[in-house]
Amino acid sequence: MLSSALKQSMALAVVMAVLAGCSSTSTTDSGGMADTGPVSTGTASGVDLSSTQVVEEPMPELNTVFYFDFDKSVLKAETRAELTAHAGYLRTDPRPIRLEGHGDERGTREYNMALGERRAKSVRDFLVLQGVDASLIEVVSYGEEYPAVMGTTEAAYSMNRRVELK
Amino acid sequence: MLAGVLVLLVWSSARAELTIEITQGLDNPTPIAIVPFGWGGAPLAEDVSAIVEADLRRSGQFRPLPTSDMLSLPRSSGEVFYRDWSILGTEYLLIGNMTAAPAGALKLEFELYDIPSRKPVFKREVTGNASQLRDMAHLVSDAVYEAITNIRGAFSTKIIYVEAFGTERFRLMLADADGARERVLLTSKQPIMSPAWSPDGKEVAYVSFETTRPAIFRQVIATAERQQLTNFQGLNGAPAWSPDGKKLAMVLSKDGNPEIYVLEIATGVFTRITRHFAIDTEPNWTSDGKSLVFTSDRGGKPQIYQVALASGRVERLTFEGDYNARARLSPDGKTLVMVHRHRGVFHIATQDLVRGDIRVLTQTTLDESPSIAPNGAMLLYATKYGDKGILAAVSLDAGVKFRLPSRQGDVREPSWSPYF
Secondary structure, three states, X not given: OHHHHHHHHHHHHHHHHHHHOOOEOOOOOHHHHHHHOHHHOOOOOOOOOHHHOOOOOOOOOOOOEEEOOOOOOOOOHHHHHHHHHHXXXXXXXXXXXXXXXXXXXXXXXXXHHHHHHHHHHHHHHHHHHOOXXXXXXXXXXXXXXXXXXXXXXXXXXXXXXXXXXX | OOOOOOEEEOOOOOXXXXXXXXXXXXXXXXXXXXXXXXXXXXXXXXXXXHHHHHHHHHOOOEEEOOHHHOOOXXXXXXXXXXXXXXXXXXXXXXXXXXXXXXXXXXXXXXXEEEOOOOEEEEEEEEEEOHHHHHHHHHHHHHHHHHHHHOOOOOOOOEXXXXXXXXXXXXXXXXXXXXXXXXXXXXXXXXXXXXXXXXXOOOXXXXXXXXXXXXXXXXXXXXOOEEEEOOOOOOOEEEEEEOOOOOEEEEEEOOOOOOEEEEEEOOOOEEXXXXXXXXXXXXXXXXXXXXXXXXEEOOOOOOEEXXXXXXXXXXXXXXXXXXXXXXXXXXXXXXXXXXXXXXXXXXXXXXXXXXXOOEEEOOOOOOOEEEEXXXXXXXXXXXXXXXXXXXXXXXXXXXXXXXXEOEOOOEEEEEEEOOOO
């Protein structure tokens, strides 16, 4: 208990230290931090990345967006079939993937963040069950912040409750 | 009891991007006469008495008398004749006079009169410089409101909210409680969420996706200095300051699923509060700092629960309806304000914590993010008007309603400041 708390505080200290160089931002250009900020600095140490940049197999015939019912994170039958095909490719040709979970705009924003994560995790769990290396899968929820379709109709909502495989 | 009046009030100031539209006031608002304040100098940038009038009108509790109906325009006590006002049915009279003070400052002396009892209520003065005219006006409004209603005014407070331009650009905005004097606190190409004022009104905590993942930041409002507080796998969201400002409650899913944590800011130590496989999120502190209310779907649907920090004991607070989320407690701790689904539509509702009954306050749809004024009289929330995200306000007794639509992007997630 104590040691985990210590680790957490050390992790926070690292985050703060990394950020120390850019902790003060102007009121207008802070959005640019994603390009120049904490996650992309300080790794120019001559590491050869060429061996990891294998040409990716394009998979145009495979669907990469999976839809969900309202307030649900259960995979539909067609989603399971599509994910089984993805898992086949990912087993033979492992690559890092990112699962982005989304919800429709109904309900509260932070609860929808949790629902988006739950959906993305049900996709992840299915892929892992199919033999995909869990360490290659990153799960990020965007909640209701990035609707695929604008509008307040059920048709729009059903397009927004989704997980995108990237 | 409620009047269906529709008063349209649009600021003349070109700077304000939020406009005010009062959609419902009290049936019997108190008649008040606000005489244009005297001033002998060059024209000022703001019409102070007009701002006071707009403040009091927006509260829904007052009906200001049109200047054209006034029989006299007194600027000092010697010019006040009670009969001029009693025949117009006015209950209160506010007069004021501005004079130049040393070092370019302006002094405003203002007096409130009780017309039916024919006696002065108070005489006060406020001094400021030419850039503080709106602040001076809101101070006058606060004084008048408190003298008449016995409730502290909240006209001098501020609001923070998120403005989105499609999904391309997001801004964290600061404005006066009336929507004027907007200022950009942060611009990002990635979403910004869940802004929360620190209890001293000097900082804001929020969620930013600028690292391509959600992370919690704190930012000093005056200096724009900021600090990333979390960078965990999964959710980093729903920050809420403790009443003493030393801790932040939040949701993290680093241990597998969304749980409530408390971060002690000075030491960086995180303490896990909830342990459940369900979603636990949206924490908010009780005013004694000893408990958190939060949203959980541990019963199958999202409901509001309360956890005592010392014992970890969890108690369910809401039972009516199948969706109650993002609760906030009124300043007196007696009322829970939350998002409540009623017949499939999301509204803002209150629950009396003593009697337990739920009351739906809003008739709009897709209502969310309620934030209560520090005096507990009104709350701001986000809703849709047309297809646009707007802010709206409703009094906790549902008697007064107004909208603050934005002329630009979609606005949402209002956070009402504490007193400064």
